[in-house]
Amino acid sequence: MVKMTVFKDNTALILIDIQNDFCPGGALEVGEGNEIVEVANKLQEKFRVKIATQDWHPPNHTSFASNHLDKLPFSTTEMFYGTQVLWPDHCIQGKKGAEFHPKLITKSTDLIIRKGFRTEIDSYSAFFDNDHKTSTGLGGYLKARGINSIYLCGLALDFCVYFSAIDGVNLDLEVNVIKDACRAIDLDGSLEMAINDMKNKGVNLITSNDL
Numbered sequence: 001m002v003k004m005t006v007f008k009d010n011t012a013l014i015l016i017d018i019q020n021d022f023c024p025g026g027a028l029e030v031g032e033g034n035e036i037v038e039v040a041n042k043l044q045e046k047f048r049v050k051i052a053t054q055d056w057h058p059p060n061h062t063s064f065a066s067n068h069l070d071k072l073p074f075s076t077t078e079m080f081y082g083t084q085v086l087w088p089d090h091c092i093q094g095k096k097g098a099e100f101h102p103k104l105i106t107k108s109t110d111l112i113i114r115k116g117f118r119t120e121i122d123s124y125s126a127f128f129d130n131d132h133k134t135s136t137g138l139g140g141y142l143k144a145r146g147i148n149s150i151y152l153c154g155l156a157l158d159f160c161v162y163f164s165a166i167d168g169v170n171l172d173l174e175v176n177v178i179k180d181a182c183r184a185i186d187l188d189g190s191l192e193m194a195i196n197d198m199k200n201k202g203v204n205l206i207t208s209n210d211l
Helices: 033-044 138-144 157-170 190-200
Strands: 007-016 047-055 076-079 082-085 111-115 149-155 174-183 204-206
Touching: 007 033, 007 157, 033 047, 033 149, 033 174, 047 138, 047 157, 111 138, 149 157, 157 174, 157 190, 190 204
Parallel strands: 007 047, 007 149, 047 111, 149 174, 174 204
Antiparallel strands: 076 082
């Protein structure tokens, strides 16, 4: 019997926003988003430390187009922290759309980080709100546990995974993005921009077969 390699305690798998509203039929559907669930579950077998993030918006969140007069989903507006894409209402606290995909294994996760719960500011990254200052607490948690290497998968590659990866690099972590365990929105070329920026900033882009 072949012994499976399991990463050491200084390494964590971070499952980004694998929630109903980002999967087919959801309010902010990411194409083929459901197809990463099986890969994500397999990946969890290789890691001792597993963390999940969860978009968790109030109904009156300022990132929702419905809360802006004469604004359509996927348009933009200027917020106090910069340009904000306005999204369809999604991942509303306590609603089915905010729940993890029903086939995603979450019982063995060490921590669940909820983000985007502050009405006035969105939060793509697992580490910070979109002002790049307000912490989710994840960075401190990783530091306290001596974790210096992270592997990211989830939804969407060109937004929440991307911003999490860049913030991870800025926190001096080794960051690996598992491409086949991600899917993208690709809004106006956002996927190509995200891929190029991650490469330029030292993020390792890999596949699950590399592990």
